[in-house]
Amino acid sequence: MSSELSAIIESIIFTADSPLSLDRLCDLLTEFERSVIKTTLAELVDQHQGRGGGFELVEVAGGWQFRTPPSLQSYITRHIKSRAAKFSQSALETLAIIAYRQPVTRAEVEHLRGVDCGGVLKSLLEKNLVRILGKKDIPGRPLIYGTSKQFLEIFGLKDLKSLPTLKEIKALDEQPLYERQEELQLEPGKPVPVESDLPFD
Amino acid sequence: MSSELSAIIESIIFTADSPLSLDRLCDLLTEFERSVIKTTLAELVDQHQGRGGGFELVEVAGGWQFRTPPSLQSYITRHIKSRAAKFSQSALETLAIIAYRQPVTRAEVEHLRGVDCGGVLKSLLEKNLVRILGKKDIPGRPLIYGTSKQFLEIFGLKDLKSLPTLKEIKALDEQPLYERQEELQLEPGKPVPVESDLPFD
C-alpha cells in the first residue's frame, strides 16, 4: 500500500461533509487504480480499528466516513451540550435595541422590531444579559429593561460608553473628508481603470 | 497513558467545531487529572505525527484541533472548494498592523499605511478576523481594534506570541524575499506581465 495514497484518501474523507463512495474517490484520484484505492481503503479501516482511537472509518450510506464509536457518546455529548450557543437573529436584535435604547420597555422593543419579544426577552433575562431596572411611571407601570454587567463582560466592554455607536460603524464606509473634496478626475465622464480594492475575493 | 482516556480526548476534539483548550477539556473530563490529560494530549500529537496520515493534531488559537497538512491541499481541493480568501496586500498590511500593534485605532492604522482604511477595516470586521475591543480613553473616544480568535484559527497560530517578531521578519528580508517584486516602468508602451499581488501563491 502506498502510504501517500493512504494519507490522501484519509484527508479527503476527513474533510468531506458526507460519506464518500468508492466511485467518487476513484473519480477524484484518477492517477491511482481503482483496485489500489479499494485495497488502501480496506487497510485504512483495519488501521483505525486496530488503533482503538476516538473515531473509526466506517461504511455508511454507500460511502466512507469517520465516525466516533457509540461507546464514547456520553463523553462527546458533554461537550456538544455545553458548547457556546450561537445567538439567534431575534435575540441579537432584541439585545441590540436594549443596549442602545436603555432604559426601554418591552412595548418599545416590540414597536421597533414589529414582533412579540416576550420569549426572547425572557431568555435574555435568564442568560443574565438583560436586567430589570425598575418600573416606568406611566399607566400600567411596565418594567424597564437595561443590559447587565454580564453583558459588558461577554462583549469585553469596560462600560456602556464603550459600546460603538452606529455612526462609528457607518463611518468606516465613508471616505475621509479631504478625499471627497479633491477634484481628482480631469474629465468626470471617463471611467477609471484602477480596480476597487476589495480585500477578499 | 490510559488508552481509554486517549480515545475519549480524541473523540471530543474530533467532533468539536473549533479548537479545544486544555482548560475546556479538563472542565469536561473532571474525573481525570489535569496533568494526565495534558500528557495524553502530547502523546496523541506524537502519535498522529508518527502515523503520517491525512490529518494531524495541532495546537491553534489556544486549543487543539485536527487539521489536514498543507501538503495535501491539492488533493483536498479537488472535492472541496477553497473557501478562503485570497488576501489583498492592503488587507494583509492592515491585519499585520492590527496584529502587532493591538489595541490600535483606525487613525493609527491609517497614519502608518498612509491611506484610508475604512473599507478594509470593515471587511476584516465582517470576516471576523478583527474585532472591536472598546474605545480609547482619549478625546473623541475612538474605537480600538484587535485581532480575533478566528484570526489565529485561520492563520494557524497558537497564540499572538507565536506571530513571528518584526525582528525575525526583518531578518527574512535580508534574504531575497523581495526579488520577485518587479520593477515599475514609468514609460508607457512596454507590456507588463500581470502578476498576482503577493510573491507567494
Place this chain on the structure above:
Amino acid sequence: MSSAPHHRQDENLPLLDGFHEQYSVHLEKFDGPMDLLLHLIKKNELDICDISIAVITRQYLDFIKIMKELNLEVAGDFLVMAATLLQIKSRQLLPLDEQEEPDAEEVDPRNELVRRLLEYQQYKEAGMVIGARALLGREVFVRTAADPLLTAAQNVEGPLEVTLFELVDAFRLLLQRIPVESFHDVAPGETLSIADCINEILSLLQEREMVQFDDLVRDDFTRERVIVSFLALLELCRLKLIRIFQGSEHGSIWFIPAVAADSSEVESE
C-alpha cells in the same frame, strides 16, 4: 486605494484601452503613497535613513502626473504625501531659524517621514509573511461533517458566542428596516444625547452604588455636558430608577439606584 470606485473597462474610449490596461497593472501594485515611496527608494538604491528628498519628490510627482495624464484617479492620500514631500523639501532649503531651539529632533525635516517609512516597511513585510502562511480553508482544512448521532444533542443553554460587531450590525440593519420617525436620537450629529448620558449613568451605577454628579462631567466640563447630564439625571429620576440627594446647600449632588432589580418579576406571556 480602497476608495477608488470601480468602473467597467469597456465603457472606456477604445483608443486608450491599451494604456489603461497597462497602467492599471502598475498602479495596483502600489498600496498607497507609502508603498510608492518605498518602491522609489528601492529603485534608486537609496538608504531609507538618508533619502534624497529632491530625487524622490521629483519621481513621486512624475508618477502622479502620469497617473493624471492617463486619467487615472489620484486618491487624496497620494496628494497628501506629495504635499508632505514638498514641505520637507522647502524646509531643507530654508536657513535654520536662529530663534528656534536647535532641537535634535527638529534638525532634519526628513526624520518623521523616515520613521514612518521604516515602520511601514516592517508591517508591509509582516503582512507578506502572515499571508504566506498555510491558511485554514486555503491550504489547511478541518472536518466539516457533523456526527449524526450527536447533532440531536445540541443545547441552546450553553454560553453565548457573539461579537460586538455582530451586535452593532444587527442594530444597524434593524434601523434600515424601520421608519425614521421611530427614533428620536439616532440622527448623526456631534451633540451629546441624553440617551448616551443615561447609558453612561447606568453603567456607572453598575460599578458602584453611589455616584457623584461631578464624576459625570469631570472629563468634559462643558456647558452642554453639564446640562445634558443633568437632564439625563432628571429623566432617570422620573423613571424612578435613581434617587438624587444633596449633602448640603451648594454641596455635591449624589445619586444611587432607586430599586434593587428583582429578576423574578419577568413579564410573562
